[in-house]
Amino acid sequence: MTERRLVLALDTATPSVVTGVVALTGDGPQTLAQRVVDDHRRHAEVLTTLISEVLAEAGIGGADLAAVVVGCGPGPFTGLRVGMATAAAYGDALGLPVYGVCSLDAIAAAVTESDEADAGDVLVVTDARRREVYWGRYTGGARVAGPDVCAPDAVPPGGAEVVAGTPGFTDRYALPVAAVTAPTAASLVAVAAGAIRVGAVPETLTPLYLRRPDAVELKDQRRKSLLG
Template identity: 45%
Template sequence: MRVLAMDTATSAITVAVHDGEQVLDVRNTVDPRRHTELLAPLLIEVMEAAGTAPDEVTHVAVGTGPGPFTGLRVGLVTAQTFAHARGVPVRGVCSLDALASAAAAGGHKGELLVATDARRKEVYWARYRCAGGSAEALTDPAVDKPAEVPEAVRELPTAGRGPLLYPELLPHTVDLLDVDAGALATLAVRRIATGTDMPVEPLYLRRPDAAAPAAPKSATPRQQQRRRRDQQQAQAQQ
């Protein structure tokens, strides 16, 4: 088994190769604005460092967010394109799950909040229970202003950039800011082995910032009457 993993849902562009037993290599770069430029070179670097040729990859794993529309889309499209070109399956992993799994693997026990930067003064968040080196989701991912997250949840130890951005509302920090593809790959291998459903559906949670302009409003009867009068006056003056 060779799993090529990637995630672009947080501020990190992160990639890894896993052989089914351990992570062979990881590459991380923090730059929330350059996912498109940086992802492909990192994939080449990580495969070379892991001694893995593209035709040796048996699975692709990708973080499905939640995350800002543009950055998240880069990872998803790249993963699906690579998998299609190689004829291998692509598996999706919630990016918040990967952060929680990393916290659990690092020794965290008990409940945990994962809160990542959603911009617009909001966070993507979910609540977990960590035990035995793994994390169980207690809620579905959501997007809210930090003050709208239930108070009892905000008091939990928190992974992600939420505490860095909103320390007065998320005061208890776990030292994990962004997704690490090594943790995502390890979680993907575990789920692949147990036959867990792993859809590659992006968790945008809200509409993208760039949206098609709304259709023009229909004119009211009074506006239509005024237009006809103006046209008649213009014709009379010709």
């Protein structure tokens, strides 16, 4: 009998807050409950409530979980920190392993699972603010370039056949646009599935900022102005 593992998944690296409960079996991840809120200004306000809702809908408690998976970006400093801190806190409180995954990898996995890209090349771009995007390119689900951050027009699309990610940026490329705009609970778990199945010890959660936080840069600019 194939072992069934229940996993809590969450991501706050994009403008969407994503959380869900996923059953990981030999047939792959199966979503039991999921919530998505598209409001980058309310990550901290809604995340804990959404987690309570998906656990209740799945009919389980924290003690039933086998692991937590969280998107580690790339993403803006404040939003990304909310999701990772919450995941770490749940893992610590419940004694669960917490697996960090690249959020762009999870978006690419969601595209592949949706049959919008027939195992071809997928370009993923998400809003990095400051008129820039975070990006990665994938072949057959494997990342072959990125993650990186740059102006949208500077992204090398390579042989991408479809683009997915943040609306308003995906339409800048001469490519079909996938309906996937953020990771799903199932795609987050899919990226970490191999490690979860073998009970691998998770690596330390490390955020993929790809650049310094705005607050640090402003502080440095002020220091330079004072020094003349």
